[in-house]
Amino acid sequence: MENKLDLKALLDYIDPAFLDYQEWLNVGMALRYEGYTASDWEEWSKRDGQRYHPGECFKKWTTFEGSGITGATITQMAKDNGWEPHRSSEDERELSWDDEISGNDDYVVIDKNWIEGMEISEPTIWNPVKELTTYLETLFEASENVGYVVSTWQNDEGKHLPTKGNWDRTAGELIQALNESDGDIGAVLGDYNPEAGAWIRFNPLDGKGVKNENVTEYRYALVESDTMDLEKQNAIMRELELPIAALVYSGKKSIHAIVKIDAANYDEYRKRVDYLYNVCKKNGLNIDNQNRNPSRLSRMPGVERNGKKQFIIDTNIGKANWEEWENWIEDVNDDLPDPESLTDFWEHMPELAPPLIEGVLRQGHKMLMAGPSKAGKSFALIELSIAIAEGAKWIGWQCTQGKVLYVNLELDRASALHRFKDVYHALGLQPNNIDNIDIWNLRGKSVPMDKLAPKLIRRAQKKNYIAVIIDPIYKVLTGDENSADQMAHFTNQFDKIATELGSSVIYCHHHSKGTQGNKKSMDRASGSGVFARDPDALIDLVELEITDELRKQQEGAVMAEMYSKAIQQANFDYFDEHVGLDDQQSVTQMNTHAKRVLNPERLQQVELEITKAVESIRVRSAWRVEGTLREYPKFSPVNMWFQYPVHKVDDTGFLKDIEPEGEQPPWKKNFNKKKSPQEKKKEQNESLEIAYESCTIDGTVTLEALSEFMGVTPKTVRNRIKNHGGFWITNGEVGRKPDK
Structure with a gap:
């Protein structure tokens, strides 16, 4: 397994208790695919004490042959839980196809390299009862059951581990008993082992057990780091203004922050804890990923552990609640400019971006070319690439000279190169500045636009392109093109490219079906109106009827x-x-x-x-x-x-008075004919083939990937595969049948 990631190490970031059944199976399939053993899967699965059954992993292991689930599944799960790959000399190597811009500045509030530690001081007067009653009063209602552990057992290494403990008394009952104990908390809770200390659960329970299902309110989460200086942990938690109900010293090498989550249910709890942990990690707090469970044990204040006290450092610090804290984090990282007063610029207006295409498009702006398949849109965009490179005219408009990147998603490499040469010759232009044209040939390697955009930006950042031309966009289009929300997300990727590179982004799209002459130019592009309204310039081609x-x-x-x-x-x-x-x-x-x-x-x-x-x-x-x-x-x-x-x-004026196709009087227009079953099947087959080709970038094509790309349900994809006849599907993997 040379040069591969150690997947067993990545499993440390994945808690099986937080996975559903299929996700748990996927981990097993990925381990088998990458050459690991059933014992590796079994050992990891034991961490979910609630659902783990001895021997189950070995029974299922033999059924995983040919699943197609690779180690990438585990890698992604680990990333989602805070793992970050180690990169050396990142800026000095050439990017591979799968490299992406990760957006490492998201949710960064503090500079972890400059933060100063904050000292922690033991209480000058040691009052165990006050420590514990303060904790209970801060975290619980009087009527809520509290789980706690004072008894331990030793494993093979001699480490003291907690038992399940107790959960049958309420916070009010415990507080009353502690106040009447004359300072002897052991008389209330039972004697604890002073070498091990004691533990307490920070969320209320139903009095029937201590599992996640026994938690009655998903009120708090535990943030702990045992790999950093205590002072630095303390400082980062405070600088992040975490909504901390109680900050407790563990008596060893970590601080336990009981953070207000206030989730309505378990699903929301998981999402909020993921968000919380992500923010902490981004800001330099090395989180222990095993603390995600709402029924997790934390260190109990008011006891001693191997000669050191477990005590409350502070209570109710940071933001008042989760909502206030989350809004603050989002506001700090929204990257939005502050509002400006018009009076500040009225006499000194900023310069407008220079033109790229005179009278049509400015540099750094976006342009869409729309037209039917026979309009020669790709040739028109190649002509535009050449016009920019040579500083020539395009469709009669003067272009600014500069470097251009042409992203070819449709033609094979040889055809694309030949087309450029053919167009040069047909235009009668000398190739004096062909070094201004870069061609990125991606046929067969296309990925969704939200993944392509960061890869493109990384490759283009030092090239000084004044234009990026993407042809055609259906190769990188995902979801339903008639959905405004999905297409807004899609077109936002063009904004990212334009903003990051300072270059114009030009792309082409097809017309909707039917004649177009009777429509306005911005209504002809297929799909959501977002396509027409998003770009700064829309160039539309409609055919003229030549009798x-x-x-x-x-x-x-x-x-x-x-x-x-x-x-x-x-x-x-x-x-x-x-x-x-x-x-x-x-x-x-x-x-x-x-x-x-x-x-x-x-x-x-x-x-x-x-x-x-x-x-x-x-x-x-x-x-x-x-x-x-x-x-x-x-x-x-x-x-x-x-x-x-x-x-x-046409400089002769011959075409001036000719009407576009479909621009006839209403009484001449044909009614739309209903599509025949053969026409519908042909369209569905073409859609399936395009989706399959686009998904091959990830190697194995899955039913889930096709469903996501096509914007339909997995069941619909299965039916289309069956009707097509040219594909097979096994265990969620899809492949093309060999030609007979």
Whole structure:
């Protein structure tokens, strides 16, 4: 297991008592997959004394073959519970595909490197009864049952461990008995072992036992660290303003902070304790992860342990309650700027971001290009990449020159590189600045956008890109594109990229189904309206209807023009004297003139060029570019031709009066036809195939991963796999059947 993490060490961060049954099984499956033994799983499972059954792990072990659950499952669980991987020379190595930006500054309140320790002093007057009664009065209502332990047993190493203890008396009964004990707490609780000390449970019980299920109020949690100086523990807990009900010295090497959680139920308790522990760890407090249980024992104040006193350091310090503390933590770390007064800037306004695309988009802002599949959107974005690299025009708009990153999610590497070269040639541009273009080829390796964004940022931070182009976004799209909430989370990733890199983010998306000519530009993109409203500039492509009559008219104009140029080049005097304006509009007349002026070889060459030009006209499509802009006034529609592999603006005005597809009078519009079963099945199969390809980045594709990616239930994914016929599913793992 060389160069692999020690998963047994990571299990120290995972408490089986906090896992549901499936999560517990997943740990076992992961251990088997990574070559560990059933004994390793068994030993860890013993920590859940409530549900542990001897021999159960060995019985289930043999059923785990081929589960597909890897050690990554344990690694993630450990991370969720505070484990952080050790990294050496992090900034000096190249990032691997799975590296992410972890956001290590979240919830950091104090600088752990500069905090000064706070000394702890023993009570000058030792009053055991007062210590314990103060603790009980602070934490419990008089009618609540209290669990405590004074008896111990010794393990094989000779360590004193607590028994289950007592839980049959209320706080009020204990306080009354202690006050009447004449200072002898042993007369009330029973004599304790002065080598071991005594323990008490900080949450009230139902009087029937001491397990989690016997806890009646999820009021407190224990924060303890036994690997740090006592003074530093004390200082950090106070600087964090933890809502501490009681701060107790354990009599050895740790402080026990009984923190107010005030959870309504067990699930909320778990979430709040996870949050609490995460904040503590982020701020340098090395938490003991075994203390999460609400029925956990803590050190009882008022007793002695191996010659040292267990005593209350303080009570009711920090924030008043959980809600106040959590709000304070969130406010400190919200990274939001403070409100500004307009009067401070009225005479000295900040400079606007410089343009990236003149009149359309500023640097550091976002742009969406939307259009149907046949619009050549990828070619248009390659054209934009080249225009930025060379400082040239794009669809008639001047671009600022600079470095650009093109994130290719769809084409294989060779095809992507060839496309750039083909577009350069078709545009007639010299590749003088191709070093300004970086291409990140991720076909077959795409991940959801929230995971891709930090990886992209890390790779791009020192490149000084002024634009990042992501093509296409459906490869990194997760969830339901019609959900505003899910798509808002998705588009927020573009904000992160733009903010972190200071570059524009440009991406493309497809139109919704059906004709688009009768819609506004911002309503054509498929899915939630978030797509159209989120970017600072929306560039939309809609196809123009070119009838056969119009196409023939254009073919004739091009043919006549090419004959005209050839004649002028061969004999300008003849052209000036014999070719009138009416002749110049007629293909037949121009052909007659050409035969008179051009020699047979030249005539044959011109007719060959005309044939090629006519063929290119017949296969090209016409498009209208419209837009919605946030920073600039609305621009007039731009008409252009898509003549593979580039778009060319129509400078002739030929397309000006042509209507987009679907922009007919209401009485001409076709009613939407109901999709046939075959059409529905085709769409579902395509959706499944896209999801499967996108999920292969994690190696094994699981039913759960497909369900999350597609935004449907696992049951729906199973049905679609069955209907598709090209995939198999076993124990939650999904694979593609070999081609026959």
